[in-house]
Amino acid sequence: MVDWLAFAREAGRGSLESVAIMAAIIFPLMLLMEMARDAQLLDRFSEKVSPVLKVFGMSGEASLPLLVGGVFGLAYGAGVIIESARSGRITWRDLFLVNVFLSLCHSVIEDTALFIALGADPVVILGGRLVLAVVITYLVSRSGWLTSRERGKLKVPVGG
Structure with a gap:
């Protein structure tokens, strides 16, 4: 018979541990991002990648x-x-x-390392994901669908 209380306790503990690990990474990352923004490092990085992003009609802020x-x-x-x-x-x-x-090309270091451990060719894995992401993003950026959707812009809620 299943001990539901033990199951719930273990699931809760595992979930809290996952949230704590994510917070331990996200909070310092956000702090570093703000420090880099204040030191204008992000502006310099954005300037460097701006020409590439302009191909997709994106601003440097997306970098x-x-x-x-x-x-x-x-x-x-x-x-x-x-x-x-x-x-x-x-x-x-x-x-x-x-x-x-x-959605097509995220966590490239970790995912590629995992696939290498399974015997995959890193050039095929990383190259394939990158090429697919670039091509699909380019096609979407040039589509009339995206332009028509910009008229009724998404509102991002402020606050929690």
Whole structure:
């Protein structure tokens, strides 16, 4: 017979541990992001990648959410994406295209390492994901669908 109390206790403990681990990563990441913004490091990074982002019709402000989500993954990148959206630093278009790209190409270091451990070719894994993400994001950025949706822009709620 299943001990539901023990099950609930273990599930609760595991969930709290996961939240604590995520908070231990997200909070310092947000702090570093603000420090980098104050030191204008993000502005310099945005200037460097701006020409690439312009191909997709994106602003330099989209560079940080793309970087964090691409390297650390969606769970950690979400904090940066939400903060950028709530602060008004990222447009609806940028937000949408960042999410399109990251849905296909996120957590590239961790995921690639996992697949390498299983015997996969890292060039195929990383290259395939990157090429697919770039092509799909480009096509979406040029579609009439995205332009028509910009008229009724998404409102990101401020606060909790």
